[in-house]
Amino acid sequence: MIQEIQIYNTLTRKKEVFEPLAAGKVGLYVCGPTVYGPPHLGHARSAITFDLLFRYLKQIGYQVRYVRNITDVGHLVADADEGEDKIAKQAKLDELEPMEVVQKYTNMYHQAMALLNLDSPSIEPRASGHIIEQIEEVKKILASGYAYESNGSVYFDVEKFASENEYGKLSGRKIEDLISNTRTLDGQSEKRSGLDFAIWKKAQPEHLMHWPSPWSEGFPGWHIECTAMSCKYLGETFDIHGGGMDLTFPHHEAEMAQSLAAHGKPAVRYWMHNNMITLNGQKMGKSLGNAISLEEFFSGNHPLLEKAYSPMTIRFFMLQAHYRSTLDFSNEALQASEKGLERLMKAVSKINSLPVSESSTIPVSEIAANCFAAMSDDLNSPIAIAGLFEGVKLINSVADGKSTISADDRDALNRLFHAFVFDIFGFKAENQLESGTSEVLSEVVDLLMKLRAEAKANKDWATSDKIRNELAAIGFDIKDGKEGVSWELKK
RNA sequence: GGUUCCUUAGCCGAGUGGUUAGGCGGCGGUCUGCAAAACCGUAUACGGCGGUUCGAAUCCGCCAGGAACCUCCA
Numbered sequence: 001m002i003q004e005i006q007i008y009n010t011l012t013r014k015k016e017v018f019e020p021l022a023a024g025k026v027g028l029y030v031c032g033p034t035v036y037g038p039p040h041l042g043h044a045r046s047a048i049t050f051d052l053l054f055r056y057l058k059q060i061g062y063q064v065r066y067v068r069n070i071t072d073v074g075h076l077v078a079d080a081d082e083g084e085d086k087i088a089k090q091a092k093l094d095e096l097e098p099m100e101v102v103q104k105y106t107n108m109y110h111q112a113m114a115l116l117n118l119d120s121p122s123i124e125p126r127a128s129g130h131i132i133e134q135i136e137e138v139k140k141i142l143a144s145g146y147a148y149e150s151n152g153s154v155y156f157d158v159e160k161f162a163s164e165n166e167y168g169k170l171s172g173r174k175i176e177d178l179i180s181n182t183r184t185l186d187g188q189s190e191k192r193s194g195l196d197f198a199i200w201k202k203a204q205p206e207h208l209m210h211w212p213s214p215w216s217e218g219f220p221g222w223h224i225e226c227t228a229m230s231c232k233y234l235g236e237t238f239d240i241h242g243g244g245m246d247l248t249f250p251h252h253e254a255e256m257a258q259s260l261a262a263h264g265k266p267a268v269r270y271w272m273h274n275n276m277i278t279l280n281g282q283k284m285g286k287s288l289g290n291a292i293s294l295e296e297f298f299s300g301n302h303p304l305l306e307k308a309y310s311p312m313t314i315r316f317f318m319l320q321a322h323y324r325s326t327l328d329f330s331n332e333a334l335q336a337s338e339k340g341l342e343r344l345m346k347a348v349s350k351i352n353s354l355p356v357s358e359s360s361t362i363p364v365s366e367i368a369a370n371c372f373a374a375m376s377d378d379l380n381s382p383i384a385i386a387g388l389f390e391g392v393k394l395i396n397s398v399a400d401g402k403s404t405i406s407a408d409d410r411d412a413l414n415r416l417f418h419a420f421v422f423d424i425f426g427f428k429a430e431n432q433l434e435s436g437t438s439e440v441l442s443e444v445v446d447l448l449m450k451l452r453a454e455a456k457a458n459k460d461w462a463t464s465d466k467i468r469n470e471l472a473a474i475g476f477d478i479k480d481g482k483e484g485v486s487w488e489l490k491k
Numbered sequence: 492g493g494u495u496c497c498u499u500a501g502c503c504g505a506g507u508g509g510u511u512a513g514g515c516g517g518c519g520g521u522c523u524g525c526a527a528a529a530c531c532g533u534a535u536a537c538g539g540c541g542g543u544u545c546g547a548a549u550c551c552g553c554c555a556g557g558a559a560c561c562u563c564c565a
Contacts, residue, residue, distance in 0.1 A: 033565075046565035086563070171560075177493055181561065222563085244565030251564090274565070281557065285564055320514070321504060326497080326558075333503040336515030343514085346529085374505095382505050386513035396530060400521095461524060468526090479528045486528090 002061040005376040007240070008324060010248065010271040011170055015378050018270065020239050026057050026064045027238035029230040029268075031247055032124070034071040035105035036090045039112045040291035041277045041314070041329065042244065042284055048315055049274040049323040049379075050242045051118045055424050056375055067233045068121040069226065070109075072102040072128045073209055073219050088208045098209045102128070112294040115311040117426045123233050127225040131211045134220040134228040137262050138200050138213075146261040150190040152202030152216030158195040161257050170256055170271060171249035197254055199224045223254040230267060231259070241268040245275050246283075274323045279304075281328065292329075306331040309338065312430050316341040319381040319425055344385075345429065347392040348421050350399055351414045357404035362394045364412045371420055381425070388420055441489075445476065449485050 002024065006015045020026050030050045033043050047068075054066045072087065091098040127134075138154050141147040146161045147154050161167055162175040178195055198221035203210035210217050220228075230238060236259075243252065252271065259267035277284045284291050292302050300308030309317075317337040321327040367387055374383035391413065397403040405413070421427050448467055455463035468478045471487070479486045 031565075034563080040565085042565045044565085049565090172495060173561080174494080178561080181493065246560070246564055249560060250562090276559070276565075278558080283559070283564090287562090287564060291564095316514095317503085325504080328503075330503075332501095332515075336503060338515090340514040343529095380505080382513070386505070389513055393531090400530065402531085456524080459524070465525080472527090477528075480523065480526090481529065 003372060003376055005056075005060065006378050007270050007272060008378045010273050011268075013172075016270070018239075020062070021237065021269065024061070024063060026062045026240065027234035028054065028057075028064055028066045028240045028242065029226070029234055029238060030066070030068045030121075030241070031226060031243035031251070032068040032070050033105075033109050034086070035102050035109060036087050037105060037286055038293040038295060039105075039109045040284065040286065040293045041297065042291065043109070044112070044116060044294055044314060045277050045318055045323075045327065046242075046244045046274050047113055047118055048116065048318045050272075051426060052319065052323070052379055052381060052424070053240075053242070053272070054119055054121075055426060056379065059419060059424050060372075060376075065123070065234065066119075066121040067123045067125065067230065069229055070102075070106055070124060070126045071222070071225065072099075072106070072126050073131075073225075088206075091208060099128075108295070112298075112311075115298065116294075116315055117311065117428050119426070125229045125233065127220070127229070128209075130225065130229050130232065131220065133232055134224045135200070135213050137224055137228045137231070137258070138215075138220070140262040141199060141258060144261050144264075146257075147199060148192065149215055150192075152218065153190060153198055154200035154215055154221075155191050155196040156199050156221075156254065156258060156261070157192065158197070158257070159193050161261060165257070165260060167257055168253060171253045173249065173253070197221060197223065197250065199258065223251055223258060226251075226255050227258045227262065227267070231263070236263040237265055237267055237269065239268075240270045240272060242272040242274070245273040246285075248273055275326045278326050278328045284329065304331075307335075309334050310430050312341060312427050313338040315425075315427065316344075320385060322378075322380060322382055324378075340389075341427065344388060344392060344421065345427065347395045348417045350395055351410065351417060354395065354398050354405055354410055355401075356407040356410055358406065359404060360406040360409040361403045362398065362405045362409055362413065364409045364416065367391050367394075368412070368416045371416070375424065384420065385425075388417070391417065445471070445487055449478075449487065453485065 005018045007018045008015050028050070030046070032047075033039060050066075050068070054064055057064045087098050087101060091101045096104075138147070141156065142149070142154065147156050158167060159175070159179070167175055168178065179193070200213055200215055200218055201221055202216035202218040207219070210219050226241075230241070241252070241255075256266070256268065279290050279292075282288065282290065292304060294311075294314070296302040296305065297309045297314060298311060300306075313334060317334055318327065320337060320340070367390055370387040370390075371384045374380040374387060377383075394403060395413070398405050448471065452464045452467040455461075455467070471478060475489060477488050479488075
C-alpha cells in the first residue's frame with residue numbers, strides 16, 4: 001500500500017493529494033541546468049529538492065521515471081530578440097568549441113551532483129540531442145495555428161493563444177497586464193507582439209550552433225526543449241514537473257501554452273517549484289554576480305567563505321529548510337549544519353551497539369509516524385529532521401543507560417534511521433576513516449595513541465599532552481572518551 | 492510601475508486559531524590529571540498599530556521594512 005502524499009501545486013496554489021496518472025507509477029520531469037557556467041548553490045537546491053522527491057516517492061513504493069534535462073542550446077542573451085546564442089557567446093570568449101564548453105560544464109555539474117550524493121535521474125536528455133523532436137513540436141504548433149513564421153524564425157502567438165485558452169494562470173499573470181507591460185518595448189521586431197516568444201530562431205552568421213529546419217538554418221527556442229523531451233519520455237500528459245521558482249515565468253508558462261497548442265491537452269498535472277538561495281537577503285544567481293560555485297564551497301576557496309563545507313553539510317543545510325522557503329546562506333548557518341549533521345550521523349552509527357532490554361521506553365513507532373507524516377506533507381524535511389533528532393536524544397539516552405530499548409524496537413529504530421538518513425535524505429559518511437582511505441596512517445596514529453596512553457598511565461602529563469597537542473597542530477582531533485581514546489583527521 | 496510573497500528568540504529555520512518544533516551558539520551540569528570532545532539539562536520569540544474571537548505568532552485591515560517575477564536564471 002502506497003502512502004498518501006500531499007504536494008503543493010503551483011498551478012492551483014494549494015496542497016493537493018497526489019494521485020498518479022497510472023497507479024503506482026510517477027512520471028517526473030525537472031528542468032536541469034543550462035551548462036554555460038560552473039554549478040552553484042542554486043543548482044544544488046533544485047537538484048536536492050527533486051532528488052528528495054525522487055527518493056521519497058521510491059521509498060513509499062512508487063516506481064518513478066525521473067527525467068532531468070541538460071540545456072545545451074538555444075538560450076538568447078539579454079538583448080532578447082537579437083541576442084546571440086548564450087553558449088556560443090561563452091565559447092568565443094573561451095576560444096572553445098561550443099560543444100566543448102557544454103561538455104566541460106556538464107562534467108562539472110555531474111561531478112558536483114555525485115559529490116552531493118544525488119541519485120542519477122532515470123534519463124538525462126540533452127536539448128542538442130533532440131533537435132528533430134523539437135522541430136516536430138514546432139510543426140505541430142504551426143499546424144494548430146498558434147504560431148507564425150517570420151523571417152526564418154517561428155514565434156508562438158501568445159495573444160491568439162490567450163484569446164482562446166488560459167495563459168498566465170501558472171505564474172499568476174493577467175494577459176492584459178502583460179500586454180500593457182511589453183507593448184512599449186516593441187520596436188522593429190519581427191515579432192507581432194512583445195509577448196510572443198521564439199520556438200525556432202534563425203541563426204545569424206556568427207552563431208556557431210545551428211541546425212537545418214524547414215524555416216531556416218537555426219536553433220530551437222528555449223522553452224520548446226522541455227515540451228519535446230518531456231513528451232518523448234513521459235508522454236503528452238505526465239504527473240509532476242519541477243524546477244526553480246524563477247522559471248515559472250516565462251519558461252513554464254510558455255511550456256504550458258506550447259504543450260497545449262501542440263497536443264491539445266495539458267501536459268503537466270502537478271507543478272512544483274523550489275525557492276531560491278539568498279545571500280544577504282538577495283537571490284544568489286549567476287547574472288547577479290553573487291553566486292558561489294559548489295566547487296568553491298567544497299574547497300573553501302572564496303572570499304565569503306570562512307572555511308570549506310563538505311557536500312553533505314550543504315545537503316543537510318538545504319534539507320533543514322522547506323523547499324518552498326527562501327534559504328539564506330551564511331557561514332554561521334553552514335557551520336551549525338555541519339555540527340548538527342555530525343551529531344545525527346554519530347547517533348545512527350550507535351544504534352546497532354545499543355544495549356537491549358526486556359521492555360522499551362522508546363516510542364519508535366511514534367517517531368516513525370511523525371517523520372513519514374512530515375515528508376508526506378509536501379516534503380516537510382525540516383520537520384522530519386526534527387523528528388529524527390528526537391530519536392537522537394533517545395538513542396543517546398539508551399546509550400547512557402537512562403532509557404531502555406527492546407531488541408525489536410532497536411531493529412525498528414535502525415530501519416527507520418537508515419531509511420531516512422541514507423535512503424530518503426541521502427546522507428553518507430564523509431569521515432576519512434569511515435571511508436578507509438589510509439590504513440597505514442591509521443596504524444601510525446594508533447601507535448602514537450598507545451604511547452600516549454602509556455605516558456598517561458605513568459602520569460607523565462608532559463609527554464601525553466605533547467603528543468596530543470602536536471597531533472592537533474597537524475590536524476588531528478584527539479578525543480578522550482569513557483570507552484577509550486578515539487581520533488579523527490579533520491579535512 | 493504591475494503581480495506575488497515574506498518579516499518567528501544571538502544565528503539558521505518549522506509551525507499557522509488553544510498543546511515543547513528542531514539545529515547551532517549561550518548558560519548550568521556529567522565525564523576528565525587538565526582540556527577538548529561527547530552526553531544531559533536550561534533560558535531567550537513571533538516587525539508595528541488596530542480589528543475579529545472565550546482565546547491570535549496563526550484570521551482580517553492599515554503601516555513599516557525586505558524579496559521574487561515582469562529580461563537569461565535553479
